[in-house]
Amino acid sequence: MKDNLDVACENVHSFIQDTLYVVNGKWKLVILSILVNNGTKRFGELSRESGISPRILSKELHELELNQLVSRRVCDTKPVTVEYSSTEYAETLKEVIGAMIRWGQNHRKKIKGQ
Amino acid sequence: MKDNLDVACENVHSFIQDTLYVVNGKWKLVILSILVNNGTKRFGELSRESGISPRILSKELHELELNQLVSRRVCDTKPVTVEYSSTEYAETLKEVIGAMIRWGQNHRKKIKGQ
DNA sequence: GTAACCAGTTACAAAGTAGTAAGTAGTTAC
């Protein structure tokens, strides 16, 4: 026991909680997966593509920025636009995001088959 | 773009949502990480070790059972005890759980260093 | 000046989530 994951800590679950604290809610990992996979997006693009309403999107992006997972850049285009990108630190979440994408794909297959 | 994770789907984020739908909330991944890492636990043990109150724990275990991630076994001991184990299907979540544990560890290190 | 586009924000309502505290039910030890 305890060695089936390459971690041998007694309170392994506290690390899970730390991670969940940062990427909590319905949307943060969705936003990050879009930015990490597809690159920079504007506010409106993100809202349309993810289906997140402006209010929520704005809040989530603020929180992601606080945790240095997303960076915001204002462009002086004719109607001002704002670009959001995933940071270098967000790249460290790729493993988590990738694992969740693969599990979701597999799970959908499993559910369909039943 | 789009090839930095080994998935090339337009709506990769919908798979994330599928996964989140199954392991949503503050506690499901914590419970699973305990069962996957430490093996079978009784109801009371799980409650004490995780700090989850009986009400919530009961609810979460029911939902995990519905999704075939946890199995319940009643033992006819003197005061009846109930054993909860992670299922084979839960093993497929190891990648997700492991990734989150490693990220949590790394993140805690990063926060401390700042 | 009116309409349109962008990036939000505000007010409000609804729904979901978590927690506490106490109770139930069955068995056992004294």
Next chain:
DNA sequence: GTAACTACTTACTACTTTGTAACTGGTTAC
């Protein structure tokens, strides 16, 4: 019979999260 242990369940409360709809403020095109 009373207390204690197990595994829950119930009632109630409080808080958080999410959503909708409408509005702000700045710029441009007609």
